[in-house]
Amino acid sequence: MKTAVIVFPGSNCDRDAADALARVTGARPHMVWHADTHLPDGVDLVVLPGGFSYGDYLRAGAMSARAPIMQAVRAHADRGGLVLGVCNGFQILTEAGLLPGALMRNAGMRFVCRPVRLAIANANTPFTRAYRDVRETTIPIAHADGRYYADDATLDQLEGDGQVVLRYLDNPNGSARDIAGIVNARGNVMGMMPHPERESDPTLGRLGGWPIFQSIAEAA
């Protein structure tokens, strides 16, 4: 499986995501600079990592969504290629219109870093299949702008079509309908606020996010 991680100025989970991908695929991902215009040939999965791309200036993800590489990411998604956005990556995907809704300032108005319990709302996606035998997992969040928002019609549609993939069991940020992660209608683009790459290392003994990567590896 061939993977790529996009590096924006201010990305800070790019190495962590790359390590998790290397662990599950056995090969280091391509690190692709935001100013590039093409993805490496034959990439199966693109990860938009967490961090503070462009310092979250203007709005989290707003400037990165317009970075040169995003044209290529959009084309990859249109071809049915897999795209995973984590935290800032999720914010970028909504700003780019690759996923519906928006991520707003946490209800508590503060940055929150803590492990959160998540319900697996849909284990039938390329990103969550390895959770098929469990109902919940624990993965940490670390964000100030993670409150998922969309209008009621969109939320109803997301829920009706199984696009809500992960839900908070103790909503930490005021997200609408406890939404922690969603996929697009086609199911090949996923955004999630929790950081699965931080719970994917057997030597640290915390593996709550590892099935995300296992699922991806199975999907390719």
Place this chain on the structure above:
Amino acid sequence: MTHPHLRPATEALAVEFGLSKDEWGLVLQKLGRTPNVTELGIFSVMWSEHCSYKSSRAHLAKFPTSGPRVIYGPGENAGAVDIGEGLACIFKMESHNHPSFIEPYQGAATGVGGILRDVFTMGARPVALMNALRFGDPEHPKTRRLVDGVVRGIGGYGNCVGVPTVGGETNFHRGYNGNILVNAMAVGIARADRIFTSAAKGAGNPVVYVGAKTGRDGIHGATMASAEFTEEAESQRPTVQVGDPFLEKLLIEACLELMESDAIVGIQDMGAAGLTSSSVEMASKGGAGIVLDIDAIPAREENMSPYEFMLSESQERMLMVLKPGREAEAEKIFTKWGLDAAVIGHTTDTGRLQLVWKGETVCDLPLGPLADEAPKYERPYRKPEPPAALEPTAVPPMPFPLALTKIMSCPDMASKRWIWEQYDRHVMGDTVQDSSSDAAIVRLHGSTRALAISCDVTPRYVQADPYEGGKQAVAENWRNLTAVGATPIAITDNLNFGNPQRPEIMGQIVAAIEGMAEACRTLDFPVVSGNVSLYNETNGQAIPPTPAVGGVGLLEDVQRRADLAGMKEGDVLILVGRTHGALGSSLYLRECFGREDGAPPPVDLALEKRTGDVVRGLIERGAVHTVHDLSDGGLACAAADMALASGVGVYLEPHAALPAHAWLFGEDQARYLIAVAPHEADEVYEAAERAGVDAEPVGVAGGCEIAYGDEAVDLADLRAANEGWLPAYMGGGV
């Protein structure tokens, strides 16, 4: 017409810039002429306490600073120690007290930014941040706003830069009402054979400026940090700098990328006293001279004078000296990261700092008097007189459940979850244990080895007896690293005191340094970097003396570590160390009876070492996994911490000889609490006996209460009290 900043300076202006009249005389003598205003500005910041360490240098020399692992001790941007496998750990702690009091968010944020620069300047990738915070009385009208701003500032900067904030400590005391302390520590990892220093050797090498453009912010910040506060402190808000963590992140990546090559001769961040301090330090350490073209400096504002350029403390700026002809290589990397950079001068062999502005030399100063020959004072001091020890019988008893609940929910002991949940503690993927442990554990990336990191000092002990308190700060730090299984390596320190021109304050400084130095020597725990913050006074009221210690240790196998969580039903609690029931200056005395009297617990350093070595040996052998050091609140609070972290209750046996309150809450040093399964207990007793260290069973784990004899506190109630105080306090409106 001559620009006002180029006119001759006067004695009155020198005093306004923070120099004494004698120092003005010395400037005239060293220079052999009257300096202009710009030159005086440069002298005044270089001779400020903050940059010159003029009151403390003579005493700082008492610290042991060498050892088999020390690569760079004090004098560089940060200390560097060899941690094996070709790696060096580079770390330092620094204060941002005055700016944080005036503008808490930016003050704390730029404190984090500054300490990160000190570490990556040397070629290290920062891997962990810590902080030691002291606020005033929670009831003081400013405290809540300061806590809120400082915590947001630390988080705002560290979270964005993407370096985990893995721990720290927070105290509240009315002694900090007018002068809070914000000390930030950064730890980085570099290749041991590729550490960068600031020395700008050689003549004719290009001097390159990279990072934020220079504005008028922070002018004379170093002078502000070297003066007492008054009621008008807030009028100094314009001298507080504004941080941009995004820019810092780009600088880190760009500098580390350039450091992969051999283009750099010397590199220095622009911190306190900005371009002045960085250029003077680089040139004087390299035995060179330097010429700067003021017109080439990237400027954020128009019509800035040489004085303003040289004294600005605009953040996120670096100065480097390159090998000739390597400019294009550097520029390519800076352009990739979207950074402003410019060649702003070159090195010379003149031993002078020369500034050229609009084609004219506007400053021409010898480097010696600015740096090595800066004034150094042996200030008079009065030796502190430690109070008498307090017998347990001189302290009243209090029912166990009440005393335990009071102490575990007091501002100093209450859970700081509300704070550390605002910090990203896990980015970079190597945080093994964070803020809830005795010491944080951060794995070396891609390795099975790890660093342990802790920040400690007990200001009430230092207040009561600066010498013993200084010893204790180092000993407790060493103990915290040991309690997780690490071998302590070295420390950085942040010496926060009042006005050194008062003999009683200077007495605290001298005694605390001597106590710390003795502990460092006995525990093989050298000082490799540090920062001195003096004049922490408002309206003549000094802070409690607070020499914060930031220590680093090494775990050879991250799986062989200990934590205070993990205690299981049926485990035996073993107390390692000897209890006399020291209640002088204890939390029990302060929180239960409002008393702050009595001698602090004495520290027997030889015993401390022997005891710690036993505990570390047990952890390294895999014989124990659940350990907690005993400190604030003694045995009862240590047992309560373990119970809360493990989610299981504890029964403590009544002691045969000591009064209950002395046994439970005495703060005797060199003690650890270990929880092991009953069949594993003998190994602990035998190891202790071989080393001549006391170890005895003091209780068992089980149930859902913390019990002593027939008195008990429900674990859930204690948790609610311990977790509840800070959120309730902060919820009271900012």
